């Protein structure tokens with residue numbers, strides 16, 4: 504069946520620099536593609552965040568934005584879309600997903616502590632997630648709480664086939680709650696899809712089971728929703744009983760297994776900037792969210808966004824659950840994954856929603872973890888073909904804060920993130936060719952060492968040197 508869902512209307516030129524220029528550019532940015540200028544990149548698979556192509560309806564919506572400081576028409580449009588898609592009526596817009604996290608997590612910890620007796624204030628609070636996204640973990644930790652991950656074991660094995668590798672291990676979840684005491688768990692965070700595990704989906708059954716456990720212990724469930732629509736598509740494809748349901752019906756059910764949600768609108772809703780924090784019932788919590796929104800983001804009807812961004816997001820939310828679009832989206836990622844597998848490139852299987860993860864440790868076995876095989880492969884992709892992508896492994900993981908020793912990641916990965924509605928299959932086939940050429944000379948590729956290593960979140964600004 505043909506699955507074309509759109510055609511191109513606006514174009515942005517790209518050029519491939521010569522090999523010697525690419526060599527120079529990579530050297531100049533300290534062998535860290537984060538530092539490359541986008542004009543020097545040919546195919547940019549660095550991230551799927553904020554990089555999607557807007558639709559004609561979204562471009563039109565930008566012109567309709569109402570820039571009133573309060574009570575804007577654009578806010579009303581967004582409220583309609585939020586209620587239609589998620590069924591939640593109490594919400595604020597935020598400048599990004601992390602804006603929502605910054606407001607919500609301290610309030611949940613405060614609420615938990617208020618529920619405890621005076622003599623119990625020192626007990627450590629925790630959040631338990633299938634897997635905390637990095638900014639989510641950072642905001643949890645900034646409140647003084649602990650961020651625990653309880654994803655199922657299969658998620659860590661790139662070669663095991665499992666339809667829902669993003670699932671929470673419910674046995675482990677219960678064990679953690681019982682061990683720490685329910686009065687120490689400030690919230691359970693379901694990340695859909697599970698970004699850090701390669702965009703792997705969470706099943707409806709798992710969302711339901713986790714919600715039942717949470718209600719038993721009276722713990723709130725937060726749905727971290729960046730890729731909620733891709734998750735719903737996987738449920739439709741892979742979970743018994745959902746094949747005939749519409750994406751919207753599936754999303755509506757998913758959000759009954761949550762009490763609140765944070766959303767990075769830069770992912771599935773395909774806007775360049777924006778986020779949402781929504782709450783199902785808790786009016787008291789919502790009142791506090793409103794107050795903190797004004798302090799941090801701006802008045803509750805604009806939350807750090809221009810009216811036109813809000814209007815554009817109102818449209819993007821509806822387009823995110825459009826099944827024709829989603830089919831084209833997921834099939835493109837699947838097609839890309841299939842070609843890579845046929846070319847003998849080791850990738851995580853099954854492929855997730857928004858990215859392909861290459862097992863760089865398997866592809867470059869001669870490079871030890873502390874010389875960063877994932878980063879070596881990312882650099883080679885730029886040298887060989889002008890392709891930019893990101894390392895997800897020991898380079899990203901960093902050092903043990905206590906001993907200063909390099910931590911060793913469970914897997915050394917290179918992530919090819921696919922922006923939405925941006926590249927053609929032919930362009931992705933070019934990336935397959937580049938990787939095939941790299942594979943043929945894999946043993947000649949060097950590992951890396953630091954020239955400059957920042958103390959915090961080093962992967963953004965670090966400079967490296969190839970080890971000769």
Ligand SMILES: *Cc1c(COP(=O)(O)O)cnc(C)c1O
Pocket residue numbers: 552599600601602636638639694695698727728729766767768769770777778
């Ligand atoms: C991107 C992302 C966030 C943070 O959102 P920003 O818009 O980048 O601030 C949070 N959670 C998940 C799962 C994400 O993918």
